[in-house]
Amino acid sequence: MTKPFKRPTDDPLWLKLLLTGLALGFIAILLLLPLVLVFKEAFAMGISACWAAITEPDSLAAVRLSLIAAAIAVPLNTVFGIAAAWSIAKFDFPGKTFLVTLIDLPFSVSPVVSGLIYVLVFGMQGWFGPTLVNHDIHILFALPGIVLATIFVTFPFVARELIPLMMDQGRDEEEAAATLGASGLGTFLRVTLPNIKWGLLYGVLLCNARALGEFGAVSVVSGHIRGVTNTMPLHIELLYNNYDYVGAFSVAALLAMLGLITLALKSLLEWRYADELAAMHRH
């Protein structure tokens, strides 16, 4: 009996098992264990203790502040992302590549540096600090500072999803619409938007997740006033440092749920609209 043909690109079984084992082990220990731990610690004293920790006034204030900051930062960054993608993908101008690189900058800047720059502009020793104090305007250690820091760390998300997608789609359809007499807004709403809607949703989803979960940048500008300027992640830090582990992990579980929902929606979008989103991942 002859041996069955074995393709040279097939890894032997022992290697397959070894590599799959290594991959699964690494993911289970490094990624899944922390996630499991968050929920286990949150429910360590029962569901009612977890619920009480989340509905406690300071926690609710933190949830509210996080939602408000995201509700301001995400729409602004969405408008910016659309405007940036429209100008970059549909027109030619000098310095375009540089602009695209600059948009990515917040991704490689440390969150702490992202917060620091606003302290240097608006802080007491900063550029506008004394002027702001004289006019009793609060930016740092108040909502505006938190919103600014959130905007900075999340502003590339929508733009970087839309730019490659709209560049890939070219400008033929919009030019045809414009030639046929459609208004600018009409062209955008009826031609461009249907083409980019899933990419836009994808970008907004990631932007929102990061906005609600941002820690480092917001930590620098917030001032950590309990119940006033603490966002959800900052409230987690405060509870954890006060040895209130059930409280810390309960709020953490809430944020982790949000992360899991984001992950599920993201996977759904990637699977369902693979073709439309493919352009983004080619670049």
Place this chain on the structure above:
Amino acid sequence: MSATGLKFPLPQFLMPKSRHVLPGFSLSLGFTLFYMTTLVLVPLLALVLRPLSLGLDGFWAAISTPRVLASLRLSFGMALAAAVIDSIFGFIIAWVLVRYRFPGKGLLDAVIDLPFALPTAVAGIALSTLYAPNGWIGSLLIEHGIRIAYTPWGVLVAMTFIGIPFPVRTLQPVLSELGLEVEEAAATLGATRLQTISRVVLPMLLPALLTGAAMAFARGVGEYGSVIFIAGNIPAVSEIAPLLIVTKLEQYDYAGAAAIGVVMLSASFVMLLALNGLQSWAAKRR
């Protein structure tokens, strides 16, 4: 109807310049530049200009204290080590995800992005609790005399956690585009499996692998939330550079904080340029 369907070509002055067919150029670019200038460039300028008040000597004095140097060494060194670990395991994970079939693969693929989806503070307290001497993993290791939490190794664990999606996500598309033909050709020509992988596959994956490693490194250097809980933050031992910025700000040493900030921002710029270079190299190679 396409333009080529016209019987006569339009005279030049009637041909639309592409720039003017679509509306909204000055509006969209104007808004983009205004938004970026006010929110990003001006504040960044405030950071870059701040250390000028110290002068060159003062700047050097601010960043050359043993504590600052130790924190920079820790942040950069551990981020590099984490990038290497992430590249090795990223390669294995990408290989398994692209080449093998097994149940639950789709779920595994989605789980890779967990460090992106999980807020850093959540990851931070979870890792810290896990690796603490009384934690699930920490208690097993302490029996062997190994301490992870509250030592520099905790920094490495957190940075490895935060960086793992990058190499996997850069390698996956290249690996699936690669196809089996080149490997079959190498095998036909008498190469062993090991030779095929090391001389054919790895060189072709190199740009993607380096891109992923550079992204993981850049993320690790600046990482704050997931590191500070597990690190223990002992000055000059397990204190990362971003934390030292926060500490200096709390002591109202704005110039000192800005000096470290400028060093880290310069590193970000260099990484950004390196990544751009890597990407254009990768594009040429494809």
